[in-house]
């Protein structure tokens with residue numbers, strides 16, 4: 001019948017979408033690519049319906065292809081006979097392992113129907129957790145910053161895979177960025193941390209992202225005028241809600 005690629009969101013089991021949860025509850029078998037996504041999935045699926053897949057920790061393309069061929073060969077018959085799901089943290093189409101599975105199925109098992117259930121990506125989870133607002137009209141770029149890389153160029157970037165924050169930070173500051181880091185945002189496992197000090201997160205943790213914004217960016221928002229007048233008026237507190245319902 002169908003293989004569903006289900007985005008689980010950033011890691012809190014209650015940030016799985018209603019549709020995602022329904023698919024997981026109805027699936028005959030649910031596969032997960034890693035321990036963390038499995039921990040989230042079993043909040044919604046009995047453990048005996050979690051399928052077994054073995055993924056090597058490798059970047060070797062031959063080994064990766066072999067592993068994905070094996071995974072697809074395990075999953076395809078289950079998806080033909082019934083309903084199968086493959087979960088990923090965040091969204092299945094954002095820097096995700098799901099792409100490897102989709103391509104492998106297309107190449108070797110193209111009769112398997114595929115449907116994707118989007119998830120709350122770390123891209124959007126960060127805006128709330130880090131207290132950053134991407135204004136209407138602003139540009140935002142996604143980049144990877146593994147092993148201390150410091151991609152630069154765009155005015156605002158979300159950097160994934162920040163595994164060496166001090167090194168990444170050095171390059172970004174030199175290129176004129178202010179940076180905030182978020183670790184394990186909305187995750188039940190491990191400690192959630194938001195900081196602009198890279199030494200707080202010097203220890204490697206794969207579930208770390210950064211938001212980098214060019215220093216001195218100006219905004220031209222209609223409601224900025226309220227802040228200016230508030231700053232001029234003594235005795236008025238910042239942050240009082242005007243409309244409080246959304």
Ligand SMILES: C[S@@+](CC[C@H](N)C(=O)[O-])C[C@H]1O[C@@H](n2cnc3c(N)ncnc32)[C@H](O)[C@@H]1O
Nearest residue numbers: 010090091094121122160161184185206207208
């Ligand atoms: C392979 S990507 C997966 C992205 C995922 N598909 C998504 O849409 O969020 C893994 C990277 O996403 C980021 N990430 C995912 N979930 C996160 C979370 N809850 N807190 C912080 N970073 C997270 C980290 O930078 C991590 O290295």
